[in-house]
Amino acid sequence: MKLVFAGTPEVAVPALDALLASGRHEVAAVVTRPDAPAGRGRRLVASPVAERAEEAGIEVLKPARPRDPGFLERLTEIAPDCCPVVAYGALLPRAALDIPARGWVNLHFSLLPAWRGAAPVQHAIMAGDEITGAATFLIEEGLDSGPVYGTVTEEIRPTDTSGDLLTRLAFAGAGLLTATMDGIEDGTLKAVPQPADGVSLAPKVTVEDARVDWNTPALRVDRVVRGCTPAPGAWTTFRGERLKIVQAAPVPDVTGLAPGQLSAGKNTVYVGTGSYAVELLWVQAQGKKPMRAADWARGVRIGAGESVGA
Numbered sequence: 362m363k364l365v366f367a368g369t370p371e372v373a374v375p376a377l378d379a380l381l382a383s384g385r386h387e388v389a390a391v392v393t394r395p396d397a398p399a400g401r402g403r404r405l406v407a408s409p410v411a412e413r414a415e416e417a418g419i420e421v422l423k424p425a426r427p428r429d430p431g432f433l434e435r436l437t438e439i440a441p442d443c444c445p446v447v448a449y450g451a452l453l454p455r456a457a458l459d460i461p462a463r464g465w466v467n468l469h470f471s472l473l474p475a476w477r478g479a480a481p482v483q484h485a486i487m488a489g490d491e492i493t494g495a496a497t498f499l500i501e502e503g504l505d506s507g508p509v510y511g512t513v514t515e516e517i518r519p520t521d522t523s524g525d526l527l528t529r530l531a532f533a534g535a536g537l538l539t540a541t542m543d544g545i546e547d548g549t550l551k552a553v554p555q556p557a558d559g560v561s562l563a564p565k566v567t568v569e570d571a572r573v574d575w576n577t578p579a580l581r582v583d584r585v586v587r588g589c590t591p592a593p594g595a596w597t598t599f600r601g602e603r604l605k606i607v608q609a610a611p612v613p614d615v616t617g618l619a620p621g622q623l624s625a626g627k628n629t630v631y632v633g634t635g636s637y638a639v640e641l642l643w644v645q646a647q648g649k650k651p652m653r654a655a656d657w658a659r660g661v662r663i664g665a666g667e668s669v670g671a
Contacts, residue, residue, distance in 0.1 A: 477506065479565040510550050
């Protein structure tokens with residue numbers, strides 16, 4: 362089939378690479394979000410998908426909005442059979458959905474209908490799920506509600522951050538998306554409607570969502586830290602300033618600390634929760650680089666009874 366691939370962040374690049382390497386389909390163009398400011402200089406930078414497409418010599422389309430007439434006209438001229446999508450980042454209007462003969466097929470990083478929305482991986486970890494996966498589905502105008510072509514499953518490991526899990530799903534999902542394109546092209550794959558039961562939503566995780574509540578149990582604190590790593594980054598406050606928690610771990614045999622209360626030893630920093638303690642392993646103070654929590658504690662000289670999150 363002739364394809365137009367839509368995607369923006371690094372997590373979409375493995376799927377683009379898989380389609381380029383398949384040898385069966387032609388990636389005629391790529392659709393991605395416009396260049397965005399990045400770094401201290403805030404200079405405009407192309408998306409990872411745009412950079413990869415340019416390396417491969419593929420036409421890159423960067424509409425400000427996918428309803429822009431110029432973009433719709435160019436997409437009509439290309440006349441793709443199908444448009445595979447991975448984390449494009451913009452809602453597609455009906456005018457765009459109607460152009461490819463076989464529709465737009467999205468690779469979504471959950472087992473639909475669970476975790477429909479922008480942040481399925483973060484929410485799966487924060488909810489304590491043990492199994493997740495990826496699904497390919499035909500895009501409709503509803504939120505991730507279209508019929509499903511296929512799925513792959515992935516175990517959520519006890520120490521997985523959302524970054525770890527998303528990386529594995531990106532590569533597993535790349536194979537799934539390529540196989541889905543093959544099945545659509547040869548007519549062996551039919552989309553199956555999602556069940557009405559089991560729907561859950563995964564909206565974007567905000568900075569406020571990533572604030573640690575030390576009154577919750579240690580397992581909940583651990584899930585929030587892992588689910589919000591690397592973005593938006595779990596955090597708390599210490600002496601009135603924000604302290605980012607880069608890595609932590611529950612410690613069931615350390616008890617007796619009040620929620621948020623700090624206990625610093627020579628090489629350990631514990632924080633009380635609503636159950637047992639959590640050990641801070643790596644932290645990042647405001648305006649500083651990430652450092653080992655024990656080094657941070659020595660530098661700030663934690664006093665008796667001091668707390669985080671007050």
